[in-house]
Amino acid sequence: MRPSGRNTDKMRAVSFERNVSKHAEGSCLVKFGDTHVLCTASLEERVPPWLRNGGKGWVTAEYGMLPRATGDRMRREATAGKQGGRTLEIQRLIGRSLRAVVDLKELGERQITVDCDVIQADGGTRTAAITGAWIALHDCLKWMEARAMVRTERVLKDHVAAVSCGIFASQPVIDLDYLEDSAAETDANFVMTGSGGIVEIQGTAEAEPFTQEQLLELMELAKNGIAELVTMQKDVVAGPL
Amino acid sequence: MRPSGRNTDKMRAVSFERNVSKHAEGSCLVKFGDTHVLCTASLEERVPPWLRNGGKGWVTAEYGMLPRATGDRMRREATAGKQGGRTLEIQRLIGRSLRAVVDLKELGERQITVDCDVIQADGGTRTAAITGAWIALHDCLKWMEARAMVRTERVLKDHVAAVSCGIFASQPVIDLDYLEDSAAETDANFVMTGSGGIVEIQGTAEAEPFTQEQLLELMELAKNGIAELVTMQKDVVAGPL
Amino acid sequence: MRPSGRNTDKMRAVSFERNVSKHAEGSCLVKFGDTHVLCTASLEERVPPWLRNGGKGWVTAEYGMLPRATGDRMRREATAGKQGGRTLEIQRLIGRSLRAVVDLKELGERQITVDCDVIQADGGTRTAAITGAWIALHDCLKWMEARAMVRTERVLKDHVAAVSCGIFASQPVIDLDYLEDSAAETDANFVMTGSGGIVEIQGTAEAEPFTQEQLLELMELAKNGIAELVTMQKDVVAGPL
Amino acid sequence: MRPSGRNTDKMRAVSFERNVSKHAEGSCLVKFGDTHVLCTASLEERVPPWLRNGGKGWVTAEYGMLPRATGDRMRREATAGKQGGRTLEIQRLIGRSLRAVVDLKELGERQITVDCDVIQADGGTRTAAITGAWIALHDCLKWMEARAMVRTERVLKDHVAAVSCGIFASQPVIDLDYLEDSAAETDANFVMTGSGGIVEIQGTAEAEPFTQEQLLELMELAKNGIAELVTMQKDVVAGPL
Amino acid sequence: MRPSGRNTDKMRAVSFERNVSKHAEGSCLVKFGDTHVLCTASLEERVPPWLRNGGKGWVTAEYGMLPRATGDRMRREATAGKQGGRTLEIQRLIGRSLRAVVDLKELGERQITVDCDVIQADGGTRTAAITGAWIALHDCLKWMEARAMVRTERVLKDHVAAVSCGIFASQPVIDLDYLEDSAAETDANFVMTGSGGIVEIQGTAEAEPFTQEQLLELMELAKNGIAELVTMQKDVVAGPL
Amino acid sequence: MRPSGRNTDKMRAVSFERNVSKHAEGSCLVKFGDTHVLCTASLEERVPPWLRNGGKGWVTAEYGMLPRATGDRMRREATAGKQGGRTLEIQRLIGRSLRAVVDLKELGERQITVDCDVIQADGGTRTAAITGAWIALHDCLKWMEARAMVRTERVLKDHVAAVSCGIFASQPVIDLDYLEDSAAETDANFVMTGSGGIVEIQGTAEAEPFTQEQLLELMELAKNGIAELVTMQKDVVAGPL
Secondary structure, eight states: OOTTOOOTTOOOOEEEEEOOOSSOSEEEEEEETTEEEEEEEEEESOOOGGGTTSSOOEEEEEEEEOTTSSSSOOOOHHHHTSOOHHHHHHHHHHHHHHHTTBOHHHHOSOEEEEEEEEEEOSSOHHHHHHHHHHHHHHHHHHHHHHTTSOOHHHHBOSOEEEEEEEEETTEEEESOOHHHHHHOSEEEEEEEETTSOEEEEEEEESSSOBOHHHHHHHHHHHHHHHHHHHHHHHHHHHSOO | OOTTOOOTTOOOOEEEEEOOOSSOSEEEEEEETTEEEEEEEEEESOOOGGGTTSSOOEEEEEEEEOTTSSSSOOOOHHHHTSOOHHHHHHHHHHHHHHHTTBOHHHHOSOEEEEEEEEEEOSSOHHHHHHHHHHHHHHHHHHHHHHTTSOOHHHHBOSOEEEEEEEEETTEEEESOOHHHHHHOSEEEEEEEETTSOEEEEEEEESSSOBOHHHHHHHHHHHHHHHHHHHHHHHHHHHSOO | OOTTOOOTTOOOOEEEEEOOOSSOSEEEEEEETTEEEEEEEEEESOOOGGGTTSSOOEEEEEEEEOTTSSSSOOOOHHHHTSOOHHHHHHHHHHHHHHHTTBOHHHHOSOEEEEEEEEEEOSSOHHHHHHHHHHHHHHHHHHHHHHTTSOOHHHHBOSOEEEEEEEEETTEEEESOOHHHHHHOSEEEEEEEETTSOEEEEEEEESSSOBOHHHHHHHHHHHHHHHHHHHHHHHHHHHSOO | OOTTOOOTTOOOOEEEEEOOOSSOSEEEEEEETTEEEEEEEEEESOOOGGGTTSSOOEEEEEEEEOTTSSSSOOOOHHHHTSOOHHHHHHHHHHHHHHHTTBOHHHHOSOEEEEEEEEEEOSSOHHHHHHHHHHHHHHHHHHHHHHTTSOOHHHHBOSOEEEEEEEEETTEEEESOOHHHHHHOSEEEEEEEETTSOEEEEEEEESSSOBOHHHHHHHHHHHHHHHHHHHHHHHHHHHSOO | OOTTOOOTTOOOOEEEEEOOOSSOSEEEEEEETTEEEEEEEEEESOOOGGGTTSSOOEEEEEEEEOTTSSSSOOOOHHHHTSOOHHHHHHHHHHHHHHHTTBOHHHHOSOEEEEEEEEEEOSSOHHHHHHHHHHHHHHHHHHHHHHTTSOOHHHHBOSOEEEEEEEEETTEEEESOOHHHHHHOSEEEEEEEETTSOEEEEEEEESSSOBOHHHHHHHHHHHHHHHHHHHHHHHHHHHSOO | OOTTOOOTTOOOOEEEEEOOOSSOSEEEEEEETTEEEEEEEEEESOOOGGGTTSSOOEEEEEEEEOTTSSSSOOOOHHHHTSOOHHHHHHHHHHHHHHHTTBOHHHHOSOEEEEEEEEEEOSSOHHHHHHHHHHHHHHHHHHHHHHTTSOOHHHHBOSOEEEEEEEEETTEEEESOOHHHHHHOSEEEEEEEETTSOEEEEEEEESSSOBOHHHHHHHHHHHHHHHHHHHHHHHHHHHSOO
């Protein structure tokens, strides 16, 4: 029995609120249950130095957490003087995940930075962030398309979404909340495209090592969950902004 | 004529949404028009080293802005490696303003940190932050009162609220939005208590020096505006959480 | 009765020693009683990146304190790895105050940095710094004028000087020293021009909120004090370098 | 055809040199071909603050690269002022991998830090580091056992080793060197125990998303490779120090 | 011919002004010509962690330069975020030099920090700093002696003073100013005690390597110069504070 | 009697292993007994900003220590966020020593950075580093000569080598190991050229001040030791790479 009472293959209530920022070219407030992440896509007409004059653009991500997004207040990274290892790891993952479905040449020499800021955390912030960041990126490209800068479907080759799965009380379960995550024996994050390709898989044994069979069970859950998320993304972007 | 079309003595639409955080002991999403600040109050059962064993508590504040809260994306302070001068100045102001209406002895040896994070900025973030922070602090004290830790009305001696006023197109106006703020000749922030006492006044000549008469005109606007804000605070905390 | 024995409207002994630096284009050691601040103005033939090719110059300030300028030794900011919030706040204030009386177009694409380093502190370091920085800036411009680079009176449109006032033992008093400052109920810093315009006003309730009447009493003291300081500045720069 | 001429399932020459440090309680210079990592295990009789008085110990890792370990000289992280995201990610992985086979209660309230410093890099530094770190940790425990502090086999429950696999020129291959790594379509790192349990799996699509079938092919290669590495570890620690 | 017109064995005008700080337990403004260094000694009733409960005290030094102490304005180390290599090297040298003549046991478990801040630089700042720091330290001990905390002559076993010598235009010369220092072929700093013992010698070939004979010539100059400095120190501390 | 049993004028076993890095243009693993330093020379076709377009090159050095190079594990400088004072002092010394024998004009507008990383420390790391760095620099120049970029003997005008000497148990001894270094009364580092010129001399009294006679005794030891080191350097570079 999961603390949340959910079935093992049941994700939390997922929602996407688009266009939540007065300023950003694309934005999305994504909720996976009580995990709320604000994703904003910012366009700049310049690329990092190492890409200049190469005819290619860049998509990158930054990740942050408000100090009291969590149960105990965490020290603000700006006062600590640096981003922690976990933050850097997550924002590198989000960036790679987005770039996996972007044609950087079609983007042209521009950079889009997707900021994923966790307003409230209850487990699965990185998977919610990736899933919401895709919406923000999509809407940024639509904004550019309206100005004849790019063709969205040429830049954005596919959907990308993510979910965490884990072994909790010896059962493979999907979309762990904080309580489940803290007690899980194994924790795995899956990032997949709309066409079912795997972009990233990160599995970690928290207590005991896990087996290939368990990994495949988790992947089965993830495939279905991500398919659901992609369907939701499609519905959302089909609607009015 | 103000860009916003408002009368010179008309504040923007102000709203307070309480209890917006699953985790914080007190929280408030305050909106002054398009300026949105999330205020969370976090209780800790310890005080800074220099206060230990003195029988007094501490109330402090931290301030931050999401990178795309503004028209152009700003660098994340966590990647810059430090909080900027403007950030430090604002969070010191918020802290002083709150402490002006708190009896630290009645609080006991505990610290309350109010984080004010700007989700969206359109001028007046510091005044919105102070006004919303009071609600978050109040609700944190109520949370403590429910656990028999303090008596709210003994700790929180009065209301505190803030508004900016300025001289725009030669007219004294209240509650400047970003467009007005950028073009104002003089900009002043007022922090006052519910009983009309002045807690802090900061006036700056952006272009030409200003006169005492102009300062008094701005103060007159501020007094009325802050009285309105305090009335709203009273209504809000009188309602259910 | 003030600890210093001064009348409520009596400033400390103020002196300006010009040309105290072998290297700086303009310099002044300003003393407000036991508060001693060394101000040096340094000319550079370049402006910050965001001003380039705009035909305008820039005047900025930096503020520091020697570790043992104070009663207890303070940690050196260079070893702490950053300037503290108070330092940043003060140096931003000094810079704004100077720019309020400078025509940046007349300066041309050059930057003048006024360093204000507190050699000894006894309250009122920021107001002494502003008042002395004006002398250093003036002498730097004279140095430039001697080289046919600018016309001083075109760049420097007016005097600027500053003084702190506060309510001490229920009495409005001017130019608080450290003992008074520590015990003041209200503390306000005024920055005004030679023609009596207000450049900056910062009032803070240290204990109880203050009233508009009290603020006006403090301002009355400040006006007179700043008029005295401006007269002294005039005398000083009328003399030989 | 691999640039190295190796068969797809052929690892590079692997060697372990134990006891390479005069000072460390355990040490190992591990080589995976031209990738050379110096692993030293350092014992301290104290644990991090959050573990104190809990009766448990801690095993952690740090990772670094000499500036010219790579083809182009990289900036020294000590001069950059912080460890980069990649470094933090890798050292967190090494620490988790070692802790997966350690009984922290049996270790007692002590900390072992395994430093993994890359002397020369040619791809696969993190997998070589994990594999060599196990030897250094083992020898540190033996050192402690010789002083009657622990029983090695009680603390160290199993072997742990790691290898990278990837899809290169459409072929699944094991133990990628730098040339292969740079051109691989998919890159996955596997960390497994001596008994075949999975401790960590990290798969990343560098170009196109990959399929579950491909992941399983990579895992098959990894299983065999890690089994070889574990056999080598056993041989090595069975020999004299 | 030296730019300064001095004879090769002629030091610049040296002066010591004691008791220049209202706050410090001991202080001295030392001038070697146009090089002016403010030295303040601060007493604290605690020692660094690694000395606690050992019955010994500590004497340490910090060194800084005001930004416009030099011909071109240098970046403030507090804004650079760290002390530079030259600064660290010099403050370590000053600390070692002072400790060479202090009996740390006689000091008791206390720390004296001597801050040496260069107000104006014209070559030889480190040697002036050491020579003036001795006065500040002496006067701090006298302050303590007046409070029956120590016996000065038991703590301070000897004088210490320093001078730079160098080979300028093929001639060994003493006490180089900035012009000479910039053009010197060899530069050496000597730190010696009142009884003629060598505490520290640092010689550097700026252009061509130098010979042992040249080093001995420099040392001969240094011995005489330091003897003069020690005589001046004696005169100064024999006078009234 | 020295702890090592060596005669007072007997250096430790010294060895140089060239070409130890797959990537660096020149490299050398130098051993002075149990002190092992890896020196790599990296060529870049650019110079620091302040040298641009001056027709001259630059040679610089960086120094680091692996955390467990020492008896107790030291904190990694990359996690401390900066290089310590000792590190900066040593790398400045290595750079100066190398530049003393290099003709920067003959090098052309290029920079060679010699990284000296201490793999294992047992006293004398800086002198071993200088002596080995010369080999790495030489081999880097040979690499360039093979590509017709420079003529080695024109760039590298002489040998440079270094050794420490000290007074241990009242006896002047050469090449102190850690045990001797910790207990030495006086410690001096000598850097000399192949032709016997002095490049740098740094002598420090650790306990009692020392005399000129003692300094000359140490220098006598150093001259002979450095002559031996230079002979070894000559033999080594005369051999095959």
